[in-house]
Amino acid sequence: MSETTVGRTAAAGPGAAHVPDAPVVPVVPAELLRLRSSIDNIDAALIHLLAERFKATQQVGVLKAEEHLPAADPAREEQQIARLRALADESGLDPVFAEKFLAFVVAEVIHHHEQIASGQHEQPGSTGNRSAGPAERTA
Amino acid sequence: MSETTVGRTAAAGPGAAHVPDAPVVPVVPAELLRLRSSIDNIDAALIHLLAERFKATQQVGVLKAEEHLPAADPAREEQQIARLRALADESGLDPVFAEKFLAFVVAEVIHHHEQIASGQHEQPGSTGNRSAGPAERTA
Structure with missing residues (x-):
């Protein structure tokens, strides 16, 4: 059932003909569709940036393994948290959320x-429970 | 202590003068610094895009409240998941991670x-446990 369905009952029972205009499925306002289109564009950009970020961190991982450096780096992470909190504050994003995002x-x-x-x-960004994807073949 | 410190002991004790070249703090290779600089740029872009996304979803929230629409929309979320998984696959990101990211x-x-x-x-992206920030004043 489309969420853009207007003025239709969800299930036309025996008594439905008496209330033909009762909207059961919510109408999606044009303004909501416009905002969702922007959110979809932003999400596409976020996904592509995350893909690029994992390409970089994969290279970092290889380098760290070669140099026998530890996987985690608390000093570096502290700098990143402070910087991202400041950037979040400047751009109107909650710094607490920015920190949670970085931790994620x-x-x-x-x-x-x-x-x-x-x-x-x-594959970059893998959760470790799937088979090899396209990134292995194209990295 | 800077992580770029080279060839210095972490704490110069009484015997430290006898081993002046012993590196206790790991050397950060130039290639790692280059990659980190790219990661920092990508993170700044991610934070700004997230700020923009929350501005849009905040408008969606206001609209939904006005129209008495439910906060969650499973049909819309299903479409978003399918789309982001496809975008992730194209860009070399693990679709499982993309889905986790959207859920987050x-x-x-x-x-x-x-x-x-x-x-x-x-404030957009707020975790609900802080006082009013700059976004309330500039939204």
């Missing part, structure tokens, strides 16, 4: 670095 | 919409 991404990166160090190789 | 952001958005619907007003 870094957790994935560290997991990935540990896999590189242990000799495994995986 | 949407959870914040729904929390925010519920607050708008209940008459509260907060």
Whole structure:
């Protein structure tokens, strides 16, 4: 059922003919569709930037494994948190959310670095429970 | 202590003068610094895009509250997941991670919409446990 359906009952029972104009499926206002289109564009940009970020961190992982550096780097992460909180504040984003976001991404990166160090190789941004994807073949 | 410190002991004790070249702090290779600089640029872009996304979802929240639409919209979220998984696959990002990322952001958005619907007003991307920030004043 489309969410743009207007003025239709969800299930036309025996008594439905008596209330033909009762909207059960919510109408999606044009302004909401416009905003969703912008959100979709932003999401596409976010996905592509995340893909690029994981390409860079995968290279970092290889380098760290070669140089026998630890996967996690608390000093570096502290600098990143401070910087992203400041950038968030400037751009009107909650710094607490920005920090949570970085932690979310870094957790994935560290997991990935540990896999590189242990000799495994995986798609950037992988959660570790899937088979080889396109990134392995094109990296 | 800077992580770029080279060939210095972490703490110069009484015996430190006898081993002046012993590196305790790991050397950060130039290639790693180059990659980190790119990651920092990507992160700045991500933060600004997230700020923009929350500006849009905040407008969505206001609209939904006005129209008495529910904060969560499973049909819309299903479409977003399918689309982002496809975009992730194209760009070499693990689709599983892309889906986790969307869930992470949407959870914040729904929390925010519920607050708008209940008459509260907060900074975009807020986790709900801080006082009013700059976004309230400039939105």
